Amino acid sequence: MSRLVVVSNRLADPRKTAAGGLAVALAEVLSNTGGLWFGWSGKIVEAADGGVAGEGAMHTQQAGPVKLVTVDLSREDHNSFYLGYSNGVLWPVFHYRLDLADFDAGYIAGYRRVNQLFARKLAPMLREDDIIWIHDYHLIPLAAELRALGCNQRIGFFLHIPLPPPLILAAIPGHDWLIRALFAYDVVGFQSKSDHSHFCEYVQTEAHAQNLGEGRWRAFNRTVQAGAFPIGIDVDEFNTLTEAPEGREMYERMKREYSRRKLLVGVDRLDYSKGLPQRMRAFRELLARNPETHNSATLIQIASPSREDVSAYSDILHELESLCGSINGNFGELDWMPVRYMHRTVARARLPGLYRASSVALVTPLRDGMNLVAKEFIASQNPENPGVLVLSRFAGAAEQLPEALLVNPYDTEGTASSINMALQMPLEERRERYEALMKTIRRYDVHWWCDTFLDTLAKAKAEETGTPWLRL
Numbered sequence: 160m161s162r163l164v165v166v167s168n169r170l171a172d173p174r175k176t177a178a179g180g181l182a183v184a185l186a187e188v189l190s191n192t193g194g195l196w197f198g199w200s201g202k203i204v205e206a207a208d209g210g211v212a213g214e215g216a217m218h219t220q221q222a223g224p225v226k227l228v229t230v231d232l233s234r235e236d237h238n239s240f241y242l243g244y245s246n247g248v249l250w251p252v253f254h255y256r257l258d259l260a261d262f263d264a265g266y267i268a269g270y271r272r273v274n275q276l277f278a279r280k281l282a283p284m285l286r287e288d289d290i291i292w293i294h295d296y297h298l299i300p301l302a303a304e305l306r307a308l309g310c311n312q313r314i315g316f317f318l319h320i321p322l323p324p325p326l327i328l329a330a331i332p333g334h335d336w337l338i339r340a341l342f343a344y345d346v347v348g349f350q351s352k353s354d355h356s357h358f359c360e361y362v363q364t365e366a367h368a369q370n371l372g373e374g375r376w377r378a379f380n381r382t383v384q385a386g387a388f389p390i391g392i393d394v395d396e397f398n399t400l401t402e403a404p405e406g407r408e409m410y411e412r413m414k415r416e417y418s419r420r421k422l423l424v425g426v427d428r429l430d431y432s433k434g435l436p437q438r439m440r441a442f443r444e445l446l447a448r449n450p451e452t453h454n455s456a457t458l459i460q461i462a463s464p465s466r467e468d469v470s471a472y473s474d475i476l477h478e479l480e481s482l483c484g485s486i487n488g489n490f491g492e493l494d495w496m497p498v499r500y501m502h503r504t505v506a507r508a509r510l511p512g513l514y515r516a517s518s519v520a521l522v523t524p525l526r527d528g529m530n531l532v533a534k535e536f537i538a539s540q541n542p543e544n545p546g547v548l549v550l551s552r553f554a555g556a557a558e559q560l561p562e563a564l565l566v567n568p569y570d571t572e573g574t575a576s577s578i579n580m581a582l583q584m585p586l587e588e589r590r591e592r593y594e595a596l597m598k599t600i601r602r603y604d605v606h607w608w609c610d611t612f613l614d615t616l617a618k619a620k621a622e623e624t625g626t627p628w629l630r631l
């Protein structure tokens with residue numbers, strides 16, 4: 160069996176349960192093949208301490224059968240690669256937010272420099288029959304850089320975030336370079352059919368690629384296989400967490416604390432793509448229009464801190480804080496706070512209990528690759544008395560989960576009425592929806608995702624081996 164090499168910007172120690180379903184699933188396949196996981200160490204080295212652009216010390220750690228190898232980044236590289244191009248250009252544009260993109264010309268050089276650094280460090284560790292799986296928008300050109308160093312292994316790429324339509328993508332200076340870089344992969348995976356169709360449209364119209372059928376495209380002397388591989392969660396892990404003492408304790412505490420209330424829950428990284436201010440406005444509308452929700456509906460919103468060194472994130476923090484304050488100020492009573500907002504990370508073991516104690520989950524991103532919270536909420540429900548998922552039609556998950564109450568998060572009144580419908584939904588309908596949702600979530604779980612992607616990569620036609628890669 161070939162060894163699996165996973166490359167992602169950040170790594171998680173697969174032995175720790177806090178690592179989450181994705182890390183656990185990757186760890187499983189990595190363990191089976193005695194694999195290697197490579198990425199950034201999380202450490203930034205200042206120029207005064209010898210941090211030089213394009214250079215970084217390496218660290219190796221053994222986690223059971225899995226080898227974790229990481230590299231440090233200089234402050235200059237972190238600024239242009241991570242804060243600049245990855246999170247200041249690609250993240251907003253791929254989430255359709257051209258207004259938030261900062262197209263500083265210097266960023267792309269840093270982005271390329273770090274991808275070259277990763278390639279230079281990784282290439283000598285590779286074996287001829289390794290299978291390499293590269294993750295997410297930080298590392299789009301990594302395969303091209305590896306190919307330029309003579310690596311002919313199978314290489315797959317998975318984009319965790321959405322891919323926008325060609326005209327939005329085309330706003331990125333260097334968009335043609337980015338998409339050309341995708342042709343260095345053997346397989347490119349997207350979260351949804353709609354992301355995949357944007358890729359097809361782009362390569363057809365902008366790159367004049369030849370459609371070879373069955374998802375295969377030929378351009379730049381290379382053939383790439385593209386498809387949708389919607390990511391899932393580890394349903395069994397969630398069931399175990401729900402039944403574990405910490406999960407049960409959390410559930411019972413919430414039930415006790417809110418015995419006279421109807422709990423709504425939101426769990427998100429504090430990111431502008433998650434539509435948090437829009438969600439708060441919809442909740443305010445619900446309270447304004449439905450007096451019977453007063454003294455009852457209580458929204459617990461966890462907004463875990465994220466990328467606080469990117470400026471667009473502090474704006475969203477202030478907007479959210481002010482909305483929560485005004486809702487509590489205008490509607491709250493001495494013994495009832497409509498919104499409980501926490502700008503903190505909650506321990507992973509407690510999430511299932513919180514989800515299970517809630518009657519409604521609000522998962523209303525403006526745009527999201529998939530959104531795992533939607534799936535985690537359903538997986539944690541009591542089948543006899545399940546809660547209702549209110550889901551944005553703009554989350555990748557909506558394609559797979561039409562039995563949720565789908566909403567347009569930009570439509571405040573429409574979202575408020577759907578939340579009200581969710582709060583009042585009869586048990587029989589809740590059960591029907593839950594069963595249909597659960598069936599999909601179980602069938603397309605994280606193991607299905609891993610296996611299907613790696614199987615496609617293993618079977619991708621290897622006719623390109625040895626073709627000289629057009630230098631970027």
Ligand code: GDG
Nearest residue numbers: 319390427428463503504505506507527528529530531532
């Ligand atoms: C990207 C794409 C795609 C959140 N707050 C806490 C916490 N979380 C956990 C959730 C969930 C995960 O983080 C978030 O996953 P999402 O899918 O919602 O979103 P992103 O972080 O934006 O991830 C996304 C995903 O990649 C996978 O491909 O679905 O579309 O944007 O697991 O539970 N976990 C803990 N405490 C928190 O406070 N422990």
